Amino acid sequence: MQGFWQSPEVQGGVVPFVIAFVLVALIRFGGGRGLGARLAILGVGIGFLAAYYLLESITWPAVSSKQKVFFIAAAFLVAGLFFDLVRLPAKVGAVIGLVGFIAALYWLTERNLARGPDTTLILQLAGLAIAAAVVFFSLAAITPSDAWDETGNTGPLQAGSVMLLVAFAGGAVSFFGAFIGMAQLLIALGAVFGAWMLLHYLGWAAAGAPMGFGNLGTVGTGGVWLTCVAVMILFAGSVNPYATALLLLSFILGVLARPLAIGGPARGRLLSPILYGIVVALPAAAAVAWVILTAEPDTGY
Amino acid sequence: MLKSKFIALAAGAALLTGAATAQAADTWKVDPAHAFVYYKVSHFGWSNNMGRFNKISGSIVFDGKDVTTSKVMLEIEAASIDSAHEARDKHLKSPDFFNVKEFPTIKFVSTKVEKTGDRTGKITGNLTMHGQTHEVTLDVTWNRMSPHFRQKDRIHTGFSAVAKVSRLKWGIGKKFPPQAIGDEITLFIEIEAIKQ
Numbered sequence: 253m254q255g256f257w258q259s260p261e262v263q264g265g266v267v268p269f270v271i272a273f274v275l276v277a278l279i280r281f282g283g284g285r286g287l288g289a290r291l292a293i294l295g296v297g298i299g300f301l302a303a304y305y306l307l308e309s310i311t312w313p314a315v316s317s318k319q320k321v322f323f324i325a326a327a328f329l330v331a332g333l334f335f336d337l338v339r340l341p342a343k344v345g346a347v348i349g350l351v352g353f354i355a356a357l358y359w360l361t362e363r364n365l366a367r368g369p370d371t372t373l374i375l376q377l378a379g380l381a382i383a384a385a386v387v388f389f390s391l392a393a394i395t396p397s398d399a400w401d402e403t404g405n406t407g408p409l410q411a412g413s414v415m416l417l418v419a420f421a422g423g424a425v426s427f428f429g430a431f432i433g434m435a436q437l438l439i440a441l442g443a444v445f446g447a448w449m450l451l452h453y454l455g456w457a458a459a460g461a462p463m464g465f466g467n468l469g470t471v472g473t474g475g476v477w478l479t480c481v482a483v484m485i486l487f488a489g490s491v492n493p494y495a496t497a498l499l500l501l502s503f504i505l506g507v508l509a510r511p512l513a514i515g516g517p518a519r520g521r522l523l524s525p526i527l528y529g530i531v532v533a534l535p536a537a538a539a540v541a542w543v544i545l546t547a548e549p550d551t552g553y
Numbered sequence: 554m555l556k557s558k559f560i561a562l563a564a565g566a567a568l569l570t571g572a573a574t575a576q577a578a579d580t581w582k583v584d585p586a587h588a589f590v591y592y593k594v595s596h597f598g599w600s601n602n603m604g605r606f607n608k609i610s611g612s613i614v615f616d617g618k619d620v621t622t623s624k625v626m627l628e629i630e631a632a633s634i635d636s637a638h639e640a641r642d643k644h645l646k647s648p649d650f651f652n653v654k655e656f657p658t659i660k661f662v663s664t665k666v667e668k669t670g671d672r673t674g675k676i677t678g679n680l681t682m683h684g685q686t687h688e689v690t691l692d693v694t695w696n697r698m699s700p701h702f703r704q705k706d707r708i709h710t711g712f713s714a715v716a717k718v719s720r721l722k723w724g725i726g727k728k729f730p731p732q733a734i735g736d737e738i739t740l741f742i743e744i745e746a747i748k749q
Contacts, residue, residue, distance in 0.1 A: 260728075308727075315684040315725075317655055318648055363655060431646040433728055485615045487654045553641040 263306035264436040265443045272299030272447035280451065280463055290336055290464035292451075293424075295376060296444045297329035297472050303440035308433070313382045317360045317483045318433060324356045328475025334360035335467035340471055342395060344389035349471035353384040353478055358480060369456055373486070379493075386480055390414075390488050391470040393512065406525065407510075408465035409452055413529040414506040415473055416445040419498045419537035422477065423501075426484050428543035429491030435486050453525065501535035556636035578618075581710060581746035583611040583627065589743040590629055594720070595735030602734075604645075608657070613746050615710070625663040625676055627744075631656060650726045656684050664688075672696070676714070683723045691716040691742065708748040716740045 256262060275295030281287045304310070304322050314320040331352060335345040357377050358365070364373055394414065395407035419442035427435035448463070456462045481499075484491050509531045512524060588609035596602040608630035615681045616622045632653040634645050646653045664676035680689040692716040698710035720726055721736050 314647070316652060318652075398639075430640070430647045433649050464563060483648070487648050487652060490647060538728060548640050553638050553644075 256497040260307065260436055264303050264440040265280045267306060268299040268440045269443040269447045270305035271302050272296050272444035273451065275299065275464070276448050276451050280455075289334070289462070290466055291468065293448060293465060293468045293473065294333060295467065297325075297332075297476070299447065300437075300441050300473075301326060301329070305442070306438060307436050307440065311493075312519040317487055320360055320462070321437070321479050321483055324359070324479045325476040326476070327356075328352065328479070329468065329472040332468035332470065332472030332475070333468070335471060336464075340467060341382075342467060343389070344394040345467035345471045346392040348385050349388045349467075349475055350357035350381070353475060354381055356475075356479060357381065357482060360448065360479075361486060364486075376486055376493075379497075382444070382480070382483065383481070383497070384478050386500045387474050388470060388527070390507050391465070391474050393471065393507045395465040404543050406456075406528075407463060408462050408469065408470060409456055409525050410506060410510065410528055410532075412449045412452060413466045414444055414447060414502055414532050415477065416449055417533050417536040419445055419477060419500050421499055421502075421540050422484070422496070422538045423480055425495050425543050426491060428547045429488050430486065431488035431491055432486055434480055434488065436503055438477075438480050439533055441473075441480070445473070456525070492543050492546070495539040498535050498542070502532045505532045510552075511546075559620070576617040578614060578622070581613040582665075582749055583613065584709075584745045584747050585607065585610055587711075587743075587745035588743075591741040593739040594737070597733055598647075602633060602636065606630070606633050607635050608633035611661075613744075615746075620668055620674060622668045623663070623666050625666075625678065626659065627661040628723075629659040629681075631659050649728060652683060656682070661689070669713045680718065680723075681705075683725050685723045687722055689716055689718055708710055709745055710748070711743070711745040714742040714744070715739075718741070 256468050270487060274290045275298055277295075279295055280292040282288055283291060301322065304325070308318065308322070310322055311319045312323075314323060331349070332345070335348070340348075357380060359383070361377065362375065364370065391411050391414070394411045395405075423435045423442060425436035426432075426438055452463050485493055485496060509528055512528045512531060534544045585608070590606045591603060592605070593601045593603050606629045609627065611625070611627035613626075614624040617729075619629050631634055631651045631731040632646055634644055634651060634653075645651055648655070655720075658681075660681045661678050662681075663676050667675045667677075669675060674693050674695070675690050676693050677688060677690045678687060686697060692722065693712055693714045696711040696713060698708065701707040701709055718732075718738050719736050721731070722739050726734055
């Protein structure tokens with residue numbers, strides 16, 4: 253029985269899913285249509301942090317970059333929550349999130365930067381900063397509404413679709429890049445988004461009443477994903493950086509495919525998120541296929 | 554006869570003095586071509602997984618008159634780990650194990666040397682690996698010191714050492730339970746050094 257609770261599948265999948273499901277439901281229904289709907293995604297963040305604690309435990313002072321992920325993720329989530337509570341527009345939150353991510357990159361790589369000039373590292377950092385701009389501004393564009401009541405707005409459901417797909421796909425890329433620890437964390441992020449999406453889709457299908465995404469989603473969960481990917485790219489030499497870059501296309505497609513969400517008659521309301529999900533899944537699926545097809549044969553070492 | 558005996562004694566004393574002088578607090582540079590660090594770790598209890606680090610450097614300050622004042626500093630390039638399996642090597646270099654991009658160097662600096670026999674001793678020092686520093690004790694044997702067989706002005710010496718470390722203490726491979734990959738790692742070190 254003890255072995256069951258200690259298995260990575262339970263710690264990185266089942267437990268965070270359940271925590272996120274319960275918290276999202278509690279916040280949504282406890283907080284009501286306005287505040288509750290807006291902040292329900294906090295359950296996703298707390299679910300991820302719980303998964304991190306179970307999989308990695310928390311170390312302070314943080315020495316390695318993976319140990320720093322917890323604190324950076326928590327900082328993004330707190331920032332996102334604060335921005336939502338003060339009703340900061342999503343686009344402004346995205347700008348601040350980008351600045352915060354650049355600061356996080358410095359903290360992650362300060363030991364490497366102290367060793368002296370490294371062209372590869374500088375190029376990687378520049379690439380990650382560009383990726384962060386794509387992620388934050390795409391999510392802000394997918395969910396342009398800053399209203400607390402987002403009835404009829406498909407944006408949050410769409411943004412959640414993108415995050416769920418890139419989290420799982422990122423986990424697969426990390427797994428085939430011989431970085432199992434980050435694969436577990438990204439899959440946990442996918443699991444908690446799965447819980448949010450399940451509740452969100454049910455509410456959307458039943459009454460067209462979604463939950464918000466806001467700064468908690470854009471800066472908070474977007475920042476969490478970016479931090480995990482940054483550690484993957486910077487420190488796991490075997491991770492495929494080009495497959496990882498493909499995931500950014502899911503964010504971009506997430507913006508371009510918005511017209512697919514037609515919301516309206518009941519059948520459209522049920523089907524349009526699925527159709528949208530299929531479209532944004534294409535780059536993520538391509539990234540996963542790439543790493544699987546180019547993986548070395550498993551010799552079971 | 555007395556004179557020849559005296560000369561022989563004086564020559565012998567000079568040789569001994571010369572040898573002692575050569576040993577007194579000299580600095581020796583580790584010869585990378587003759588430095589080997591191998592490791593052994595249990596794999597599911599089925600067998601011992603073995604590998605090595607290919608890039609080693611360092612210095613030794615060796616005082617033959619009082620070996621307890623000697624100092625050892627060794628540096629190992631973590632990315633030079635070689636387990637004779639490319640996929641495993643990639644994984645060992647990743648953040649799941651040695652995280653070589655973040656912690657490229659494994660370093661040992663001695664803090665204490667104890668003599669346990671004529672040519673044996675224990676060297677205790679700080680081993681910094683994977684961003685953490687903990688104390689380790691090596692069981693050392695001083696093998697030999699002599700001039701190079703061709704270049705007589707080059708003095709070589711060599712040591713063999715064994716140590717046991719806990720990989721989990723240094724946070725290496727925390728995802729993998731000791732039942733799968735043993736926690737105890739045995740290190741086998743063979744070092745030659747050249748007097749500077």
